[in-house]
Every structure is written in structure tokens, then in C-alpha cells.
Amino acid sequence: MPAPSPSSPPSSGSRSSLRELLRQGALVERHRPWPRAVVDASLWQTAGELLSGESSSLLALWGEPSAVHLSFFDQNSGEAGVMSLPCSGGTFPSIGRLHPPASRLERAIRDLFGLSAQESLDSRPWLDHGTWEARFPLGIAPRPAESVSYAFLPAEGEELHQVPVGPVHAGIIEPGHFRFTAAGETVVRLEERLGYVHRGIEKLLLGAEIDRGAELAGRVSGDTTAAYSTAFALAVEAAAGLESPPLAHWLRALCVEIERIANHLGDVGAICNDAAFPRIQAFCALLREKLLRAADECFGHRLMMDRIVPGGIRVLPQAETLRRLRELSKEIALSLPEIVQVYENTPSLQDRVVGTGRLSRELAKEYSCGGVIGRASGRLFDARRNLGYPPYPNLRFSIPVLEEGDVDARVSIRIREIEQSLGLIEQIIDGLPEGPANAPLSREQAASGEGVALVEGFRGDIFVSVRFDEKGRIARCHFRDPSWFQWPLLEAAIYGNIIADFPLCNKSFNCSYAGHDL
CATH class of the missing domain: 3.30.460.80 (NADH:ubiquinone oxidoreductase Nqo5 subunit)
Incomplete structure (x- = not known):
């Protein structure tokens, strides 16, 4: 069965825009x-x-x-x-x-x-x-609860067989089921079934206080805690009509860029390891560990969890820890060329990643696919630039884009984004504004308000919508992880590849189970 194709443009002939519909x-x-x-x-x-x-x-x-x-x-x-x-x-x-x-x-x-x-x-x-x-x-x-039957979509053809994988996996990863239909080793259909780590976060948020909401936001997808916390904070502040201090915006961005680099380093190493080349993984793991220790020194937590809150930021890094973080950013920047050289000059590694798991530009556009996956397939979208929120309009950075859409392109985009984020860290540390890092935020300010925010995490754009009741408690809060628009595209990317290349494709996407299943 062929891979999904982009839908046709509307035939209604309407010349309206969504803004006009509003x-x-x-x-x-x-x-x-x-x-x-x-x-x-x-x-x-x-x-x-x-x-x-x-x-x-x-x-x-x-x-x-x-x-x-x-x-x-x-x-x-x-x-x-x-x-x-x-x-x-x-x-x-x-x-x-x-x-x-x-x-x-x-x-x-x-x-x-x-x-x-x-x-x-x-x-x-x-x-x-x-x-x-x-x-x-x-x-x-x-x-009342009842048993749920689930029928996977059929695939027609001669001598096809199915290979079920998961939901429990051999590694220490979250559960997800993948149903492969293959002709020999070639995948002709992949269908995912997720939802195994649904935690009822949106129900837990009903009637919650702002502080409790911030705590849960930081745990939607633990590897993206800084970006989720920033998105929730911005949405709450919008609902309350509050502008947090400039210093808070700059320190939040510092946390998110540290998080972006740490995750990209982990992904580059893991992709290479899945291609049976652990040397780069060891090198990336060392740099990532140094960065997480620097985050711990600056903000008192390796992942910077519970540091970003509505109204500002809880922990102010000391000048000396910021200086060491800046030095470490230079060290990582100097190490990247060696990683790239080894990666690009290892024929066995290049043979596994070049041309594998291609995602077309058309599908990336149709699915509003953000982050590395979208930009590796030619979709130029980055919430830091397209819907520029502070402090990014005051910072210099470029958004790398490639057209190839394969595993190699997704590795290359990650490396280039690391380079850009390292530059952002230096700019942020050098340009930190003076003043407070918190603004008072009361329940009364948020009462009956509604706010939304879109923040660029390491996987792509994170959407948050929050509405408060008349007492200033959360009446409704919704999170949308980038993975909602990325998981379906993994099904298209693996089409025509061999089953043995699925771990490589899957890791190059690195979608979130928890963020999707919340």
C-alpha cells in the first residue's frame, strides 16, 4: 500500500482567509x-x-x-x-x-x-x-467503562506479513505499539497505536491553582520541561494581562536553549548508536553531561524543572556559574567540527543514514510539522521567529533548513541548531538585563482571563491554552506537543525502507510518547 499523500486543495473556491473567518x-x-x-x-x-x-x-x-x-x-x-x-x-x-x-x-x-x-x-x-x-x-x-476493540487498517498484496512491536520495548523507553506490514523486509505499511501513558493531566488541571498548573506543565514531557514551563507561564501571563520582567524572559530563554542543546546532543549520539557507531554517542554523551551539570550549577536542577513559573523565574544564577556556562558553550562549539568530521567521513555510517526514512516537503507542510523534522524536509517554521516572543526578537540567530528529509538531514539540522543555540547562550549571558526576575501574580489578576502561547521546544512548537474561572482557578488548560503532528509522518517516512531501519528512523524523529498521550 502506498505511503500517505498530501490532501488536495479545497475545491470550494473560497478566497477567504482564516483571519477573515474570525x-x-x-x-x-x-x-x-x-x-x-x-x-x-x-x-x-x-x-x-x-x-x-x-x-x-x-x-x-x-x-x-x-x-x-x-x-x-x-x-x-x-x-x-x-x-x-x-x-x-x-x-x-x-x-x-x-x-x-x-x-x-x-x-x-x-x-x-x-x-x-x-x-x-x-x-x-x-x-x-x-x-x-x-x-x-x-x-x-x-x-461506564467498557472493553475497547481496535482494528488495525488492512493492507492488500501478495505474500505480506505483519510484525507487531511493543507496546513494551526492550529498552527503557515509554510504551507504544507499532504494527508493521511488510513484503519480505520492505515495509509497505506502518500503523502506530499510542496512548499507553495517558495520565489525565488535563483532568488534574481542572480547578487547579496556578502553582499546581505550573508544576504539571513541567511534567507533560520531562525532557522538555523548560519549554513547557515557559509556554504555560506565557499563556497564564497573557490571561492575567501581566508582562513578566525582561530578566525573566532572558533567563527562561537561557534554560530553553540549554535544554535544546542537551537533547540534540543526546539525539545525535543515539542516532549514530542505532547505526552501530557508538563512538559519536560516547562523545555526545560526555558533552551533554557537562551541560546538564552546568545547568544544575546555574539553576539548581539538571533539567531546570520547576524553575520557570508564571510571573518570572525562581532561581537566579550566580555570575560565576554563568561564566562557566559560557566557557562550556565555547568548548562544545569547538568540539562540534570533530563530531561532524567523524560523522561525514565514516562510510558505514553514511550508508545507513543517507536516503533513509525520507519525508517529503509536501507532507511536512500539510501536517504543520515543526522542529527538526519539519526543517529537515524544507518547512521553514520556528515559533521564536514566526511568532517572535521575548527575548528572541532582540537576539541574532538563523534557522537552518534542508530539503532532503532523510535521517542524515535530521542529524545535520540538529548539529546546526546546536551551533545556533550555543551562539544564543553567549548572547543571553552577555546581554542579561538588570532588574527583578519576578512580577507578582495573584489569583485575582487571572480571574476570568484566557491566554494562549506558542513556544519553540527542541522537538518543535508547543501550544498551550488556558482559561481561568471567576475565582482565578484553572477552568480549562490544553497542551499540544509537537509530536501530535510528527508521529503520523513517521508512518510515511518508513514506507519502502526495511524493518531493520525503523529504529534509526524512529530515533531520528524522537517523538514524545508522554507529551502525545497526556
């Missing part, structure tokens, strides 16, 4: 910094058609007991927005039938809230594996 809806007050409008079913369906075009990208699609919400980015204007559709009858027009990246998001909405996408092309459960205490646990009328 103006036709009823704007919601106190939703910041992007506009949000309540729309009808007709405008909602038109939005689905427009998302299949060239000028708009889907940022998020999520639900609550009686409504669904869609966030988008308009590439022509460089602006973003949110539209909401009331679902009084428990249904809504499917976006997924018009724009495939929305399909799994709609399945998750049904599992959690019981809201069904009309004319959906795939109504199978996604997060619900039949082990919860109730079906539709966040909906208006939860139902």
Missing part, C-alpha cells in the same frame, strides 16, 4: 494575545477547507464538554487565532476529513469528551484503551 464570528473578550471568536458550523467547515491550502497551518484542535476549539497560524499575515464551535448536540463537523492532521486530534476529543466528528474518516478510539474507570471522563455525561 471577524465573522463573535469575538471573546479577555482572550490574549491572539483573538478568539465563537463561530457556527458553516464557518468551522470552511476553516477545515482553508487549512488544506498553502497559507494556513493548524496549530491545535481540542475540546471541552460542550465545545471544540481550533487554533491556526496565517502565514501571509504572520498572525495566529483561535475559533470555537459550540457542540450542543454532541457533534461537530469533522476537520479531519478535509485536513488529515486533525484526525487523531478528533479521535482524542471523542475519547475524552464524547464529542463526535461528523463524517470522520476514522472513528476508532485513540487514547482510550478500555482501561479507564469511565468512557468520556471529561464530558458532560461520562459512561
Whole structure:
């Protein structure tokens, strides 16, 4: 069976834009910094058609007991927005039938809230594996739990066989099931089933205080704690109409760039190790360990967990620890050419990565694929630049992009992003503004406010939406990990490759299980 292909442009001939659709809806007050409008079913369906075009990208699609919400980015204007559709009858027009990246998001909405996408092309459960205490646990009328059957999609052809992998794996990694259909060793279909590490984070956030929300945000995907914490903080501050001090923005960026480098170093090494070349992994692991120790010295935690909070940042690094971090950034920068030289001049390694696991530019664009995976396939999008949040408009950096879309391109983008982040660390340390690192944030300030944020983590753009009740407690909070738009593309990238190359392709994507399954 062939790999997925991009959907066709809408045939409606509509010349509207998603921004114009917002103006036709009823704007919601106190939703910041992007506009949000309540729309009808007709405008909602038109939005689905427009998302299949060239000028708009889907940022998020999520639900609550009686409504669904869609966030988008308009590439022509460089602006973003949110539209909401009331679902009084428990249904809504499917976006997924018009724009495939929305399909799994709609399945998750049904599992959690019981809201069904009309004319959906795939109504199978996604997060619900039949082990919860109730079906539709966040909906208006939860139902008794029941067993859930799951039918994998068929593949037709002669002499095909299936290879099930997971959900429990040999390594110490999170669970996920991969069902391969192969002709000999060549993969003709891969289908994933995830959701095994669903923790009910969005339910835990209902009625939570701001501090508790910040704690949970930092644990959505532990390897991305700084970026998630920053995104949540920015969304809360937007809802409260609060601007945190400049020093807080700069130190948050420092944490996120340290996190980006540490994860990219780990991924470069792990990819090479999966290609049976552990030498580079050992070298990268050493540099990564030095960087995590420097983070611990600066912020009191190797992963910088619980350091970034709404209103500012909890720990101020000392001048001496910042000086050592700056020296370490230079050491890593000087080490990168040696890593690149060994990587590019090892024929057995190049034979495994060049041309393996290609992802087309068209699919990367259609799925709003961000981060390394998107940029290795020609999609130029980076939240630090496209929706520039502080302090990035004041910093100098470039966004590397390649067109090849294979494992080699994803390794190369990671190395180039490490170089850029090292430069950002030096700029941040040299340019740290004076003043406080925290601004008072009370429950009263946030009461009845709504905020959204998009932050560039090491995997790509992280979306957060938060709404507070009249008492300043969290009424609804939704996180969207970059992996929601990346996992489906792994299925396309492995098509036509051999099964033995799946670990290599999988690691070059390095999607988050926990961030996806939350």
C-alpha cells in the first residue's frame, strides 16, 4: 500500500482567509494575545477547507464538554487565532476529513469528551484503551467503562506479513505499539497505536491553582520541561494581562536553549548508536553531561524543572556559574567540527543514514510539522521567529533548513541548531538585563482571563491554552506537543525502507510518547 499523500486543495473556491473567518464570528473578550471568536458550523467547515491550502497551518484542535476549539497560524499575515464551535448536540463537523492532521486530534476529543466528528474518516478510539474507570471522563455525561476493540487498517498484496512491536520495548523507553506490514523486509505499511501513558493531566488541571498548573506543565514531557514551563507561564501571563520582567524572559530563554542543546546532543549520539557507531554517542554523551551539570550549577536542577513559573523565574544564577556556562558553550562549539568530521567521513555510517526514512516537503507542510523534522524536509517554521516572543526578537540567530528529509538531514539540522543555540547562550549571558526576575501574580489578576502561547521546544512548537474561572482557578488548560503532528509522518517516512531501519528512523524523529498521550 502506498505511503500517505498530501490532501488536495479545497475545491470550494473560497478566497477567504482564516483571519477573515474570525471577524465573522463573535469575538471573546479577555482572550490574549491572539483573538478568539465563537463561530457556527458553516464557518468551522470552511476553516477545515482553508487549512488544506498553502497559507494556513493548524496549530491545535481540542475540546471541552460542550465545545471544540481550533487554533491556526496565517502565514501571509504572520498572525495566529483561535475559533470555537459550540457542540450542543454532541457533534461537530469533522476537520479531519478535509485536513488529515486533525484526525487523531478528533479521535482524542471523542475519547475524552464524547464529542463526535461528523463524517470522520476514522472513528476508532485513540487514547482510550478500555482501561479507564469511565468512557468520556471529561464530558458532560461520562459512561461506564467498557472493553475497547481496535482494528488495525488492512493492507492488500501478495505474500505480506505483519510484525507487531511493543507496546513494551526492550529498552527503557515509554510504551507504544507499532504494527508493521511488510513484503519480505520492505515495509509497505506502518500503523502506530499510542496512548499507553495517558495520565489525565488535563483532568488534574481542572480547578487547579496556578502553582499546581505550573508544576504539571513541567511534567507533560520531562525532557522538555523548560519549554513547557515557559509556554504555560506565557499563556497564564497573557490571561492575567501581566508582562513578566525582561530578566525573566532572558533567563527562561537561557534554560530553553540549554535544554535544546542537551537533547540534540543526546539525539545525535543515539542516532549514530542505532547505526552501530557508538563512538559519536560516547562523545555526545560526555558533552551533554557537562551541560546538564552546568545547568544544575546555574539553576539548581539538571533539567531546570520547576524553575520557570508564571510571573518570572525562581532561581537566579550566580555570575560565576554563568561564566562557566559560557566557557562550556565555547568548548562544545569547538568540539562540534570533530563530531561532524567523524560523522561525514565514516562510510558505514553514511550508508545507513543517507536516503533513509525520507519525508517529503509536501507532507511536512500539510501536517504543520515543526522542529527538526519539519526543517529537515524544507518547512521553514520556528515559533521564536514566526511568532517572535521575548527575548528572541532582540537576539541574532538563523534557522537552518534542508530539503532532503532523510535521517542524515535530521542529524545535520540538529548539529546546526546546536551551533545556533550555543551562539544564543553567549548572547543571553552577555546581554542579561538588570532588574527583578519576578512580577507578582495573584489569583485575582487571572480571574476570568484566557491566554494562549506558542513556544519553540527542541522537538518543535508547543501550544498551550488556558482559561481561568471567576475565582482565578484553572477552568480549562490544553497542551499540544509537537509530536501530535510528527508521529503520523513517521508512518510515511518508513514506507519502502526495511524493518531493520525503523529504529534509526524512529530515533531520528524522537517523538514524545508522554507529551502525545497526556
